Amino acid sequence: MIVSSSESKVNPTPTLQNGVLSPFWEIKIVLVETNGSVIRMVEKILENTKVLHFLRRIDNPHDLHFELVYNKPDLILTGRTMENFSGMDVLNLTKLHAASLPVIVLAPDYNEEANLELIDNGAYDIIFHQELKRLPNEVAFMSEEFRIRRTA
Numbered sequence: 001m002i003v004s005s006s007e008s009k010v011n012p013t014p015t016l017q018n019g020v021l022s023p024f025w026e027i028k029i030v031l032v033e034t035n036g037s038v039i040r041m042v043e044k045i046l047e048n049t050k051v052l053h054f055l056r057r058i059d060n061p062h063d064l065h066f067e068l069v070y071n072k073p074d075l076i077l078t079g080r081t082m083e084n085f086s087g088m089d090v091l092n093l094t095k096l097h098a099a100s101l102p103v104i105v106l107a108p109d110y111n112e113e114a115n116l117e118l119i120d121n122g123a124y125d126i127i128f129h130q131e132l133k134r135l136p137n138e139v140a141f142m143s144e145e146f147r148i149r150r151t152a
Helices: 036-046 059-069 085-097 112-120 129-151
Strands: 003-005 025-031 053-058 075-079 102-108 123-127
Touching: 003 102, 025 036, 025 102, 025 123, 036 053, 036 129, 053 085, 059 085, 075 085, 075 129, 085 102, 085 112, 102 112, 102 129, 123 129
Parallel strands: 025 053, 025 075, 075 102, 102 123
Antiparallel strands: 003 053
């Protein structure tokens, strides 16, 4: 389990209480990825976000099912292709258990056919590995969207 935070005026050390995230988190993110270098890039880039976030890494459908049903993340980040698992599998499982949950696909290259299929099946966005510097802005935007929905 990875817990990361950034500069925030909120309590900088939220804790897990009875398996439920503290309400001080601005956004809960699940990273579904098997490639270690991509995982490290995402973690490093998210360290620079101004959003207090919780990042959990998983690498199989069973753990994703658990996260979707019990931990209720706010955002899914997933690789397009992984060992024995794909971005399409993530989208299908997410549609089944949390239909409105945004899924951002991290793609290694521009494969128009594969990327269009992912968008057609509900991917919120596709970010190419060479554009990962966009990720903190996406997370900040999603965090703001959740804040607005919670106060409405």
